[in-house]
Amino acid sequence: MRILTLASRNVRRNWSRSLVTMLAMAFACCIMIFFSSLMEGMIQGSERSVVSMNMGDIQIHAYGYRDDPDLYTRIEHADALVDRLQQEGYHAASRIYAYGLLAANMASSGVHLRGVDLSHEMQVTELYKHVSNGRWLDDADPLGVVLGKKLAGTLGVKLGDELVFVGQSADGYMANELLRVRGILKSVSDGIDRMGVFMPMQTLRELMAMPDGAHEIVVMRADRRTDLVTETAQVARLAPDLEVKNWKQLMPVIARMIETADVQIMIMLVIFYIAVATVVLNAMLMNVFERIHEFGIMKALGVSPMQLVALVFAETFILTLLAAAVGLAGGWWISAYYQQHGIDMSALAGSISYGGIAFDPVWYGAITTSALVYPVLFLFVVAAIAVIYPAARAALLSPVKAIYYR
Numbered sequence: 001m002r003i004l005t006l007a008s009r010n011v012r013r014n015w016s017r018s019l020v021t022m023l024a025m026a027f028a029c030c031i032m033i034f035f036s037s038l039m040e041g042m043i044q045g046s047e048r049s050v051v052s053m054n055m056g057d058i059q060i061h062a063y064g065y066r067d068d069p070d071l072y073t074r075i076e077h078a079d080a081l082v083d084r085l086q087q088e089g090y091h092a093a094s095r096i097y098a099y100g101l102l103a104a105n106m107a108s109s110g111v112h113l114r115g116v117d118l119s120h121e122m123q124v125t126e127l128y129k130h131v132s133n134g135r136w137l138d139d140a141d142p143l144g145v146v147l148g149k150k151l152a153g154t155l156g157v158k159l160g161d162e163l164v165f166v167g168q169s170a171d172g173y174m175a176n177e178l179l180r181v182r183g184i185l186k187s188v189s190d191g192i193d194r195m196g197v198f199m200p201m202q203t204l205r206e207l208m209a210m211p212d213g214a215h216e217i218v219v220m221r222a223d224r225r226t227d228l229v230t231e232t233a234q235v236a237r238l239a240p241d242l243e244v245k246n247w248k249q250l251m252p253v254i255a256r257m258i259e260t261a262d263v264q265i266m267i268m269l270v271i272f273y274i275a276v277a278t279v280v281l282n283a284m285l286m287n288v289f290e291r292i293h294e295f296g297i298m299k300a301l302g303v304s305p306m307q308l309v310a311l312v313f314a315e316t317f318i319l320t321l322l323a324a325a326v327g328l329a330g331g332w333w334i335s336a337y338y339q340q341h342g343i344d345m346s347a348l349a350g351s352i353s354y355g356g357i358a359f360d361p362v363w364y365g366a367i368t369t370s371a372l373v374y375p376v377l378f379l380f381v382v383a384a385i386a387v388i389y390p391a392a393r394a395a396l397l398s399p400v401k402a403i404y405y406r
């Protein structure tokens with residue numbers, strides 16, 4: 001008996017029920033592909049907000065600096081270490097930090113100054129792309145600074161306004177300078193938004209009388225598909241006697257959220273496809289009951305129970321295959337649209353933050369292999385499980401009773 005030929009005829013013969021069943025499965029597959037792409041987009045966006053915008057993959061500090069960010073706790077010979085890391089194939093950049101008071105107009109605020117190495121910083125972060133007003137730093141404009149979004153609002157300043165900085169330099173004397181607003185960042189993190197002031201590293205060195213060393217070295221893998229733990233251990237070997245931690249160790253809350261996102265996708269797949277299994281079970285069970293007389297004649301003619309099981313499974317397979325094709329095409333198209341345009345959540349919240357990290361209020365999808373494959377695989381598995389009972393009912397029919405069934 002040609003199972004697939006007979007199964008395709010049966011699907012066409014009951015085309016109305018077949019169409020409803022197929023569309024129900026296709027709709028579920030389409031929705032789950034779209035949901036999976038949104039979750040993948042959230043994962044990629046979360047990691048980009050943490051890694052690419054600020055922290056990099058790995059950070060190096062002198063022991064004790066993170067617990068007590070003292071001006072004098074520095075990495076000695078930081079430039080040599082950066083060069084060594086780059087020779088090993090990593091992207092690396094050093095940073096120096098300072099605290100002080102910034103005033104403008106009639107307002108003032110405590111600030112956290114960051115001096116960045118403009119020749120290397122763009123290799124490890126994309127913060128320079130995150131300027132909402134004005135421009136990023138330039139060595140040709142040493143006194144032009146970039147402020148955090150909320151800090152600019154607190155001081156009531158705009159592009160070109162003058163700022164007065166007052167602090168204590170490394171030699172114990174008063175540090176003061178007249179700065180100018182060159183740019184204002186979009187929301188990055190709570191700390192940067194409220195206190196962040198960015199300037200060229202050499203400007204901050206001269207201001208704070210700090211001729212050498214660095215407080216932090218940021219490292220980015222050249223190939224981000226490599227194992228982060230292994231790369232962290234490799235960097236630690238290149239930087240003995242220094243504290244080396246990756247971004248997951250520095251931001252465990254965000255890392256945990258990202259790691260559990262795949263589990264959330266699986267849970268949603270299971271919950272959503274339970275409803276699909278109910279539709280498949282009901283449709284195939286009705287199909288079996290309507291064809292009891294037909295199955296009885298087939299068994300009387302010598303068709304084995306396993307052949308009947310194969311027939312019912314083949315009909316389900318054809319319906320699932322059609323549903324997967326339609327659902328995959330629809331889900332891919334919707335996901336591709338929102339990968340380009342995103343879902344603007346700013347109407348619900350002006351800024352979205354979690355664990356102290358600000359996220360883009362526009363939620364973009366991301367088309368990945370897992371986002372496309374997992375919903376389709378789940379659809380086939382659920383359909384196969386749901387059809388077991390109807391197939392068993394067909395196989396266990398008594399030919400005599402089935403022939404006379406009314």
